[in-house]
Amino acid sequence: METPVLIFKCVLVVALFIVSLLVAMYSTYAERKVAAFLQDRLGPNRAGVFGLLQPLADGVKMFMKEEIIPNVSNKTLFILGPCLAMITALMAGVLIPWGGNLEIAGHVFALQITDLNIGILYIFGVTSLGVYGIMIGGWASNNKYSLFGAIRASAQMVSYEIAMGLAIIALIMTTGTMSLSEIAHQQGSGYANIVYQPLGFLIFLICVFAELNRAPFDMPESESELVGGYHTEYSSMKLGFYLFAEYINMFISSAVLVTFYLGGYNFPFQAELNSMLGLSTNAATLLGTGVFFLKIFFFIFFFMWVRWTLPRFRYDQLMKLGWQSLIPISILNVLITGLVMWFTGKIN
Amino acid sequence: MQSLTNRSKVVERKEMTLAERLYLPAIVNGMVITIKHLFKKKTTISYPEVQREFSDIYRGHHVLKRDDDGAERCTACGLCAVSCPAEAITMVAAERKPGEEKLYREEKYASTYEINMLRCIFCGLCEEACPKEAIFLTDRIVPSNFERGGFVFGKDKLVEKVDLRIDVSKRQTKSVLEFKTHKQYSHNKLINK
Amino acid sequence: MTQYAFYFLAFVSILCALMVVFSKNPIHSVLYLVLTFFSIAGQYLLLNAQFLAVVHIVVYSGAIMVLFLFVLMLLNLNTEAEPQKSTWLKFAAVISGGLLLITFVASLKGSENMALVQKNPEIGLTANLGKILFNEFALPFEISSILLLSAMVGAVMLSQKEKEAKQ
Numbered sequence: 166m167e168t169p170v171l172i173f174k175c176v177l178v179v180a181l182f183i184v185s186l187l188v189a190m191y192s193t194y195a196e197r198k199v200a201a202f203l204q205d206r207l208g209p210n211r212a213g214v215f216g217l218l219q220p221l222a223d224g225v226k227m228f229m230k231e232e233i234i235p236n237v238s239n240k241t242l243f244i245l246g247p248c249l250a251m252i253t254a255l256m257a258g259v260l261i262p263w264g265g266n267l268e269i270a271g272h273v274f275a276l277q278i279t280d281l282n283i284g285i286l287y288i289f290g291v292t293s294l295g296v297y298g299i300m301i302g303g304w305a306s307n308n309k310y311s312l313f314g315a316i317r318a319s320a321q322m323v324s325y326e327i328a329m330g331l332a333i334i335a336l337i338m339t340t341g342t343m344s345l346s347e348i349a350h351q352q353g354s355g356y357a358n359i360v361y362q363p364l365g366f367l368i369f370l371i372c373v374f375a376e377l378n379r380a381p382f383d384m385p386e387s388e389s390e391l392v393g394g395y396h397t398e399y400s401s402m403k404l405g406f407y408l409f410a411e412y413i414n415m416f417i418s419s420a421v422l423v424t425f426y427l428g429g430y431n432f433p434f435q436a437e438l439n440s441m442l443g444l445s446t447n448a449a450t451l452l453g454t455g456v457f458f459l460k461i462f463f464f465i466f467f468f469m470w471v472r473w474t475l476p477r478f479r480y481d482q483l484m485k486l487g488w489q490s491l492i493p494i495s496i497l498n499v500l501i502t503g504l505v506m507w508f509t510g511k512i513n
Numbered sequence: 514m515q516s517l518t519n520r521s522k523v524v525e526r527k528e529m530t531l532a533e534r535l536y537l538p539a540i541v542n543g544m545v546i547t548i549k550h551l552f553k554k555k556t557t558i559s560y561p562e563v564q565r566e567f568s569d570i571y572r573g574h575h576v577l578k579r580d581d582d583g584a585e586r587c588t589a590c591g592l593c594a595v596s597c598p599a600e601a602i603t604m605v606a607a608e609r610k611p612g613e614e615k616l617y618r619e620e621k622y623a624s625t626y627e628i629n630m631l632r633c634i635f636c637g638l639c640e641e642a643c644p645k646e647a648i649f650l651t652d653r654i655v656p657s658n659f660e661r662g663g664f665v666f667g668k669d670k671l672v673e674k675v676d677l678r679i680d681v682s683k684r685q686t687k688s689v690l691e692f693k694t695h696k697q698y699s700h701n702k703l704i705n706k
Numbered sequence: 707m708t709q710y711a712f713y714f715l716a717f718v719s720i721l722c723a724l725m726v727v728f729s730k731n732p733i734h735s736v737l738y739l740v741l742t743f744f745s746i747a748g749q750y751l752l753l754n755a756q757f758l759a760v761v762h763i764v765v766y767s768g769a770i771m772v773l774f775l776f777v778l779m780l781l782n783l784n785t786e787a788e789p790q791k792s793t794w795l796k797f798a799a800v801i802s803g804g805l806l807l808i809t810f811v812a813s814l815k816g817s818e819n820m821a822l823v824q825k826n827p828e829i830g831l832t833a834n835l836g837k838i839l840f841n842e843f844a845l846p847f848e849i850s851s852i853l854l855l856s857a858m859v860g861a862v863m864l865s866q867k868e869k870e871a872k873q
Binding site: 239242281282283286287289290293294296297300301304312315316319320322323326343 | 764780
Binding site for chain 2: 210
């Protein structure tokens with residue numbers, strides 16, 4: 166790899182890391198604010214203007230809290246749990262195309278850290294590993310509630326991965342590629358994939374909720390029955406890591422969702438708009454990135470909106486939905502996609 | 514069993530239609546309801562900056578009044594303690610010594626006067642019973658405390674400062690003063706005896 | 707570079723595999739096994755078999771090992787619950803394990819000349835793999851899927867029987 170490209174990639178990695186953490190930080194603030202607003206309250210508004218410094222205060226609080234490691238726990242694994250949760254949360258962001266191409270000093274850089282031709286599979290693999298952080302942490306705590314949370318999380322994630330995978334298979338059939346940049350690029354010239362895969366989008370969305378352990382699928386930490394679920398025994402920044410990992414996951418999942426189904430960094434009439442305003446390539450790319458982030462923020466808001474609307478599923482309802490509804494429907498979706506493609510002559 | 518009121522309804526558990534079993538319309542309905550609340554007026558009152566409107570006759574923190582010359586009005590008659598349904602008031606009476614005329618209005622005064630704010634139910638009967646217009650309930654809020662002992666308010670917290678009078682005119686309306694003139698309503702007398 | 711990566715991954719995978727056998731705590735064994743799978747997935751990547759590498763991680767590390775962990779957590783094994791094996795049993799285990807090793811070594815002895823990967827380095831890519839699986843090897847592929855289906859049906863049958871007995 167040439168030196169300028171290498172430097173650019175390094176900058177991008179650091180930028181992605183910082184942006185992920187920032188978005189996660191402000192997601193905690195947004196969650197509280199959205200929750201409050203949906204319940205006719207004001208939410209945090211004491212730290213700074215509109216409470217904008219609240220995440221900072223929370224961070225300081227997390228660091229200052231006493232660090233408790235239970236005597237009867239498995240210490241190595243107890244520490245390993247939140248680390249794994251954080252690592253797997255940060256890993257998936259590498260593949261997401263954050264925008265088109267940037268031209269700096271005669272070099273053309275893609276706003277993507279790396280593009281694998283098995284991109285979708287990689288993301289799928291990383292999400293399937295996300296459960297380890299929760300499982301190990303929950304087991305190592307040596308606490309019944311933690312163990313229950315961990316077991317629920319693993320069963321839930323393994324179940325919903327299947328439907329998710331089948332939804333993605335239908336997507337791969339229509340796009341014909343597994344590279345994320347290619348998928349994003351395709352949607353720039355045609356319609357967004359949601360037009361071709363409305364059912365797939367719905368299934369994927371529901372599965373993302375389940376994979377994120379977010380309401381209405383927040384069984385692993387259902388506070389009314391399991392105290393705190395898998396992180397009952399955690400305190401200080403280890404707890405912070407778990408909570409942070411959840412929000413980073415939310416950010417990355419929204420990005421993946423938008424890239425897969427809603428056109429990524431593309432937006433309707435972008436070519437017309439760009440020529441009308443006479444934007445340069447760089448400006449157009451940055452505009453696309455801005456639109457991409459807007460879409461992501463909408464989905465983060467959507468996750469919160471759903472959380473403060475729907476009640477939690479019962480565990481058997483969750484399993485029934487996953488195995489008896491989503492998996493058959495997603496298989497049907499694959500079948501329909503195949504048939505339509507066959508009749509329209511896309512495959513022979 | 515026959516119902517007594519005829520108001521009970523029999524719940525019908527009919528088979529759900531396909532649209533109902535999908536739950537999606539119901540979910541969308543719920544989402545619309547919550548998003549409407551996003552734009553509604555918030556009910557929170559940001560307390561120290563904005564205060565909820567107090568009623569004119571709000572009964573809060575007690576005050577032991579002084580007269581216009583700054584002498585304590587209380588004569589330790591004990592009517593307030595007798596009238597108190599929660600038995601929150603205790604006092605010790607003492608005789609005024611020569612030279613203390615500026616401090617106490619009459620020959621007898623309360624050397625200690627304590628109200629246990631944990632017992633007090635803020636009913637206002639002490640105020641009603643007082644023949645000297647010495648005790649009033651004000652629109653001040655009783656502050657919180659970490660210890661039980663901190664809630665037993667002595668004279669230091671109850672008696673108003675000479676240079677910092679507490680306005681009780683809202684509670685001394687005409688009808689109240691009129692009421693106080695009728696001795697037969699007084700608590701230490703039985704009516705029609 | 708590739709060679710160093712190979713030696714590193716080989717070292718990690720063998721070390722972790724040994725730790726799977728030697729660690730006292732079954733949970734630790736499972737976690738070491740996960741690490742072993744990871745290093746093997748790395749080896750697949752070195753062989754340019756990307757699809758196999760990722761599917762290996764998704765299926766083995768992401769699903770099967772999670773279920774293993776799941777079961778172990780529910781069992782809550784510890785040293786007191788561990789059954790004491792007799793010396794004879796240990797002896798027999800060592801001999802059969804050794805025999806298995808000899809079999810593997812013997813069967814792999816002539817394989818250094820095969821150079822399968824050099825013939826078509828692109829064979830591990832998803833598209834090529836799919837074409838081969840569904841053209842040349844369609845029948846074995848489908849037969850193996852029937853094998854999995856039968857196992858699934860068997861599992862369903864087993865769980866169904868218990869239900870009937872209860873009624």
